[in-house]
Amino acid sequence: MSAFKSFTLRHSAFQFRADGSSRRNAKWRSPRAAIIPSFHLPMRSFEVKNRTSVEDIKALRLITAIKTPYLPDGRFDIEAYDSLVNMQIENGAEAVIVGGTTGEGQLMSWDEHIMLIGHTVNCFGGLIKVIGNTGSNSTKEAIHATEQGFAVGMHAALHINPYYGKTSLEGLVSHFDSVLPMGPTIIYNVPSRTGQDIPPRVIHTVAESANLAGVKECVGNDRVENYTKNGIVVWSGNDDECHDSRWSHGAVGVISVTSNLVPGLMHELMFGGKNPSLNAKIMPLIKWLFQEPNPIGLNTALAQLGVVRPVFRLPYVPLPLAKRVEFVKLVKEIGRENFVGKRDVQVLDDDDFILVGRY
Template sequence: MSLAQISAFKSSNLGANESPFQIVRPKSTNNRNSRRARWVSPKAAVIPNFHLPMRSFEVKNRTSTDEIKSLRLITAIKTPYLPDGRFDLEAYDALVNMQIENGVEGVIVGGTTGEGQLMSWDEHIMLIGHTINCFGTSIKVIGNTGSNSTREAIHATEQGFAVGMHAALHINPYYGKTSLEGLLSHFNYILPMGPTILYNVPSRTNQDIPPPLIHTLSTTHPTLAGIKECMGHSRIQTYTHSNITSWSGNDDECHESRWDHGANGVVSVASNLVPGLMQEMMFEGRNAGLCLRLLPLMKWLFCEPNPIGVNTALAQLGVVRPVFRLPYVPVCLEKRMEFVEIVKGIGRECFIGEKDVEVLADDDFILVGRY
């Protein structure tokens, strides 16, 4: 507690035996009225800064922004579920382990692919903490703590760093869009908390984060690690020329963005399935042949809005249970059959898991609305 807060506390004149809550009874001889009490706000409520803020300025996060900038391959990790819709942490741990074993350097926890939008904040922070506790020394854990509410984004980011995440991922406020000045203010509140990757995906937010805004933030906030950019090669090139770190947010463009336009790497959905091949493509130089080989898979994964494709694929590989939290449902049978052929074309040994790939029937899937 700071000196100012201690002074404020003492000035409230609360004695050791005095409750901060007061019950004031009206002066009435009427027994019925005398039993009524009027609640008076505790004095603490009107003393500025009486309550200790949640935010701590102690340096708990020892991860430097440069460590985050150095990452080449980051997986937007899938969140598996049990039949009742709760997290399947056993399957999740196996999935993260397979990422580590295949050279993935970081995971986004609770992002779009991980269905953070379908989680309560308690679930969200728990999963970030669990990932740090189990894998934090082997892989960088980046928690998606973004929100279209600045208040929620601040609170979630405080909690994320408190449980040990290495960096935060933040999207611009969606649906209830704001002005460019509002965007700037929103990020100005978020960025001082720790290493942060901003995420620009207008197809989901319906609002672009323009490069001049990113340039402004990069000059004022050393904690800005970079931007996950979904607006194509020219935008990546813009950041490369400005010495701002960027990651491709599009699997089908990441090879060219990495080797021809200066992207640092990729935040990948496909690496949930083929982490070893994605690691090869991001680390071992230009490989147009490998890119061409993986292109059918990458396009298939986005035949429906993400994460529908990757959820279906992992279930058919036998890596996760075929459980979907609504409103997501599996791709149609024709597409499920197509995925099996794609796996055979690339080679089952290139995919995670040990079971044979199979076409699941509609009845094999469990759709959970309340969980």
């Protein structure tokens, strides 16, 4: 009798002898795991390394809203993406937001979105915290995406309030209450994009959940201080205000776009104490980045630095030639050594850019 057949039949109601006769096994037992309460298999290594607590998330000071680069056909350029994340790790960023506004989650299918979160966790989850943007204006979608995000190992979720359709304040609370039980969560308030402010009343209500790590706040430093004085963790969502948010208004740090370009300088700004001279040094770069809606400026800059291909998913298009010339001057003034990548910064011609409408 083959080993396989012997193994299979040994777990049935009958056992067969070598001569073909059989006897009934009246004392068959179910597998141990099925009868011992709270019995669990040992956690696999990736599950251990990716476990995190709300307190771990609350302590993060420099979080980069990472850019998603593309191949000429509009698919993700994973090699360039991995290089970008590595540059963040090497320069002191403690976490990345995957598929946020800057990462163009709004231009991704959910399959792409969850795949990129899972890829980031698998490759970098032991070195940096991975925060997945799984928010939506649909509570159903937000729930499903967040379940998937945590299933593939993300450390925390980023949730925006329902945009366009909007809802009542009670609806906001119900929306956030639907996703908070799943794991550490950062709520993102950016009325310029959603069309609706999340007022303090809502944040103070949902802060009763142990899973609320804090708020990414874009309204301004008065709002930041309103929360920090009441023990709520805040990250500045505005790079131009983050220095003062951090050192004068109690913010723990920043969720930054600019750190895609100059992660070392942003690390120094968040970790090195008050530094108005450094803040002033990078302010022209920040203003340049946000002269058009994010991520237009960032996408253009990273292409000019040669760290991503000059590919844009529509409706985003690159900054015009005059603005690209300005960026070259900014890089020289701040110092090429402070920017990501090794290539010389280029102006790039209009024909160098690829605009993809179907992806």
